[in-house]
Amino acid sequence: MSERTARLILVAVLLLAMWGIVAAVPETAYVVVGVLLCLGWQRAAGWLARRRQADEEELTVDEPAAPDVAAALRTLSGDGHHVLLTQLQKAVGAPDTKAVRALLKAAGIRVRGGVRASAGNGPGVHRDDIPPAPPTESGDPSEGCCCRSGNNANANNDDGEGSEEGIRVRRTDGGFVFYDLADPHQHHRVDDH
Structure with a gap:
């Protein structure tokens, strides 16, 4: 008996055994078919990915960059x-x-x-x-740049007239005095005890 004949007999026995299992418990057929389809899909996707990669490598020719x-x-x-x-x-x-x-x-x-x-x-x-050299990144921004602003030496601040917001705290011998800057007549005294 040749090796090919032995394999054919083995495959026939396996198919008969699978047919017996499917006839006895049909739900297992769904599981087996699902597993086989999943494995087939994974192999086909891997083969297609390898084929695409080979095609891309074939198309990609390393051309030297044009000199500046x-x-x-x-x-x-x-x-x-x-x-x-x-x-x-x-x-x-x-x-x-x-x-x-x-x-x-x-x-x-x-x-x-x-x-x-x-x-x-x-x-x-x-x-x-001959074209001029492109501007460098480290240079000063142009006058039209929105990100440039003048120095603020606080010379343009308000002269103090009008309402102010916030709280001012003054330490005294007996504690602290809190002044509400929005209302100059209101203040609170907290004594140290």
């Missing part, structure tokens, strides 16, 4: 010099000046046909077309 051409231009221009495309190509590590032109176009920076730079003459970025 504006920062490179500010660095290369130094004290307000023009920058040639070939200088910028070397600074950002681009393969050719076509790639540099594409980066500049994506950043919205104008390229002029002929500029004079310390490295020579040719197509490049004029110093007036």
